[in-house]
Amino acid sequence: MREEFWRRHKRKLYVTLGVCGSGYLLYKLYDARTRRLSDLQKQFADEKENEELIKAQIQAHFESVQRIADSTTLPHVMDLLDTRLAENLDLTHSTERLIQGKGQPNTLSTTEKLELWDRLKILSFTKMVSSLWSMTMLSLYIRVQVNILGRHLYIDTARGLGSSHLLDEAELIDKNDEQQFLACVDYLSNYGLVSLISDTEAVTSEVLTGKQLRDFFNVSVLHDTIVHILDTLMSMGSPNRWVGYLMPEDAGDYKISHATKFELLMRETRAVLSSAEFSNIVDISLRTVVSELLKDLSFHCGENNLSSGMPLAKLVPRIAQTSQLLLQESNRNRYIQIIRSIPEVELFFTLLYSSTPT
């Protein structure tokens, strides 16, 4: 009877035992896994907390560099540019002589008067274009510097993560290198401006050849003239020759292996400025600033004067004053803000911060 039972239920029993057994095994496995998982999760959480802390440190440092650049560096850089432009392109002499000549009809011969006017015409455009170019470039250049610094900080910290101690902020990048690097933004005002002005003057005089003082200039003619000068200036000489207005020639190419941090930062900046992507945002930024400046200029010329067209002779004194329009504190902040919010410019800097250096 019993044997009969066993025989009948053997299969069922094995199956049941089997299920229970594997159930137990599964349970054991599950338990071990969850225990390991929670260990892992804890370990991961600790690492993550560490990483978050470091990320927050980097973010805070990056933001502080950005804030210093915006609040201190930028105004200082623009003021210096304004001063240097005024020193290097002083139009008062020509203007005063013309005014004197107007008051006393016989002090200037017709030829002298025409020469003075021609000079004033070229210098006024030169001053407008040099101011526009410098203001736009410096605002972009400072952001390139800040983003390169920020990225280096990130990379240095990520490397330091392996040694698993929180790095002191000061260890991350040498303060000296950082300051020396940021100070290079004044290269344009202190050294590059002289060549920028003389090149702009040469280009302007070529572009304005044949433009008479009685010719009528409306917004679109003026727009095309400025863009023509800018385009010629940017394509002058060897490719990216204009980078030379912004930073010194790279003399340390051969010593890549023991280059200082400062040299590495400078080399990277040069690579960014010489890239096709940067040229593209420079182009977009310059055009945007030209359009915005023309709106301001139209306003200063009086209602509808510039849209219907006015003689170049009447326009020249206004053109001479555009550098004030561009570099006056409240205005330049507006222009800088406009450049900053161009979508292509925003995208460029986001990518610059997150890409690895080449």
Ligand SMILES: *[C@@H]1O[C@H](CO)[C@@H](O)[C@H](O)[C@H]1NC(C)=O
């Ligand atoms: C501006 O002037 C040019 C040349 O005088 C003319 O061809 C053009 O139609 C004018 N544009 C506007 C918007 O008035």
Ligand SMILES: *[C@@H]1O[C@H](CO)[C@@H](O)[C@H](O)[C@H]1NC(C)=O
């Ligand atoms: C511009 O237009 C205003 C009127 O809105 C007029 O009074 C002024 O003389 C014009 N300026 C020039 C430079 O033509």
